[in-house]
Amino acid sequence: MPEPDFDAIVVGAGPAGCVAATLLARAGHQVVLIERGSTPGSKNLSGGVLYGRVLETVFPDYAAEAPVERRITKHTTTFLNADSAVSIDYWAKSLAKPVNAVTVLRAHFDEWLASQAEEAGAFLMAGVRVDELMVESGQVVGVRAGEDELRTRLVVAADGVNSFLARAVGLRGTPRQEQVALGVKGVLRMDPKTIEDRFGVRGGEGAAHAIVGDCTKGVAGGAFLYTNKSSLSLGVVMRLDDLIAKGFKSSDIFEHCYTHPGLAPYLDGGELIEYGSHLVAEGGLEMLGEVSSDGLIVIGEAVGLTINSGFAVRGMDLAIGSAIIAARLADAALRHGDTSAQALDYRQRLLGSYIGQDLKTYAKAPAFLHRNRLYSDYGMLAAEVFRGVFSLDTTPRQHLLKCAREAVRGSGVGYRKLLADGLAGVRSL
Numbered sequence: 001m002p003e004p005d006f007d008a009i010v011v012g013a014g015p016a017g018c019v020a021a022t023l024l025a026r027a028g029h030q031v032v033l034i035e036r037g038s039t040p041g042s043k044n045l046s047g048g049v050l051y052g053r054v055l056e057t058v059f060p061d062y063a064a065e066a067p068v069e070r071r072i073t074k075h076t077t078t079f080l081n082a083d084s085a086v087s088i089d090y091w092a093k094s095l096a097k098p099v100n101a102v103t104v105l106r107a108h109f110d111e112w113l114a115s116q117a118e119e120a121g122a123f124l125m126a127g128v129r130v131d132e133l134m135v136e137s138g139q140v141v142g143v144r145a146g147e148d149e150l151r152t153r154l155v156v157a158a159d160g161v162n163s164f165l166a167r168a169v170g171l172r173g174t175p176r177q178e179q180v181a182l183g184v185k186g187v188l189r190m191d192p193k194t195i196e197d198r199f200g201v202r203g204g205e206g207a208a209h210a211i212v213g214d215c216t217k218g219v220a221g222g223a224f225l226y227t228n229k230s231s232l233s234l235g236v237v238m239r240l241d242d243l244i245a246k247g248f249k250s251s252d253i254f255e256h257c258y259t260h261p262g263l264a265p266y267l268d269g270g271e272l273i274e275y276g277s278h279l280v281a282e283g284g285l286e287m288l289g290e291v292s293s294d295g296l297i298v299i300g301e302a303v304g305l306t307i308n309s310g311f312a313v314r315g316m317d318l319a320i321g322s323a324i325i326a327a328r329l330a331d332a333a334l335r336h337g338d339t340s341a342q343a344l345d346y347r348q349r350l351l352g353s354y355i356g357q358d359l360k361t362y363a364k365a366p367a368f369l370h371r372n373r374l375y376s377d378y379g380m381l382a383a384e385v386f387r388g389v390f391s392l393d394t395t396p397r398q399h400l401l402k403c404a405r406e407a408v409r410g411s412g413v414g415y416r417k418l419l420a421d422g423l424a425g426v427r428s429l
């Protein structure tokens with residue numbers, strides 16, 4: 001066997017790859033981090049709320065040192081109709097300290113993460129696309145990038161939602177259309193004072209809005225509106241099967257959301273300075289395929305690690321968490337000179353961790369979120385209840401319960417479906 005060029009080759013400099021490369025380099029291994037984008041983050045797109053407690057375990061002062069935008073202390077969940085909306089607001093000062101979540105812009109954030117990997121001793125190769133894995137006698141022994149071959153004792157695939165590497169060795173199949181969503185995102189420039197006045201936040205604090213309903217024209221999914229320092233991140237995430245079935249173009253849905261009268265008070269005057277789209281895994285636990293083979297370990301969204309609870313999209317924190325688990329196991333395997341899947345024992349450790357527990361907790365969420373009534377009827381129903389409460393004329397008032405009963409009767413949803421959906425929601429989310 002020729003001598004390996006590196007102990008570990010990490011493919012993909014997103015959150016998963018950068019953290020894995022940092023930890024393996026800190027442990028004294030020769031690591032190369034390969035990224036196809038000209039700079040880390042240049043090809044990446046997230047809504048942008050990072051639940052960062054897990055990152056703190058690797059970079060304790062990340063919230064002060066990394067290019068983060070705002071500390072999120074306010075979460076708003078909205079049912080949006082064509083001309084009405086019902087929202088729940090949750091604000092808590094305690095979410096600022098310890099920092100629970102921050103907004104990030106990936107072009108800056110991923111670059112910082114990759115620089116931390118370099119500082120730890122990893123060698124960053126940006127602007128290089130890995131074309132395939134080199135496999136000899138069933139063992140992954142390196143990667144090919146164009147004419148170049150790099151040999152290694154272990155490949156860490158952190159190449160994101162499509163993970164051609166994991167698919168090439170049969171660890172994953174092509175995801176089904178209902179297991180992925182298409183996200184379209186725009187960044188709108190806005191001065192910080194306007195942002196703080198409109199979203200009711202101060203200082204470095206920020207708000208995260210999760211919106212369902214008319215913002216996606218009823219397509220299963222939702223919209224997000226997050227505050228950065230001097231910009232807003234606005235996006236729509238639409239389940240691919242429903243988007244195709246309803247025959248809409250994703251750009252038209254984004255345009256509809258961007259110009260929605262219910263969002264205009266937040267967005268007016270914002271200048272669209274960035275626009276892009278990206279797939280996101282939506283299958284949850286059901287999507288988790290095989291996660292390692294001899295000489296290969298797969299982390300982050302490359303194994304489908306995302307959770308969409310309807311209230312929040314989580315992917316970056318799970319990517320980082322899986323990178324930490326994988327790096328620990330890889331370090332031990334490299335030290336013992338055995339990087340077989342059996343020695344790595346990664347699947348068991350991943351499923352036994354809080355990540356595996358969370359995947360199990362939210363395992364029913366994808367099926368629950370397939371109920372189309374969530375994206376149309378319930379927003380109208382909630383608005384109708386509040387219309388009964390707040391719309392005063394000279395007719396006699398009714399108690400809330402009666403308003404609600406009449407709203408249910410008028411909605412066409414029916415008590416049985418309402419009860420079934422309510423129970424399913426409580427059990428899934």
Ligand SMILES: Cc1cc2nc3c(=O)[nH]c(=O)nc-3n(C[C@H](O)[C@H](O)[C@H](O)COP(=O)(O)OP(=O)(O)OC[C@H]3O[C@@H](n4cnc5c(N)ncnc54)[C@H](O)[C@@H]3O)c2cc1C
Nearest residue numbers: 012014015016036046047048049130160183300301315316
């Ligand atoms: C619209 C949208 C909104 C989202 N909102 C949120 C959110 O608010 N919060 C959250 O936590 N998550 C969110 N997510 C999910 C989150 O973006 C992902 O889960 C997360 O980025 C996964 O991290 P990763 O490191 O596994 O993969 P990625 O971030 O996708 O990184 C993979 C890297 O690999 C590189 N790469 C791929 N193939 C190759 C190759 N062959 N050779 C070399 N390099 C390669 C890519 O260029 C990329 O840099 C959102 C996703 C979308 C699309």
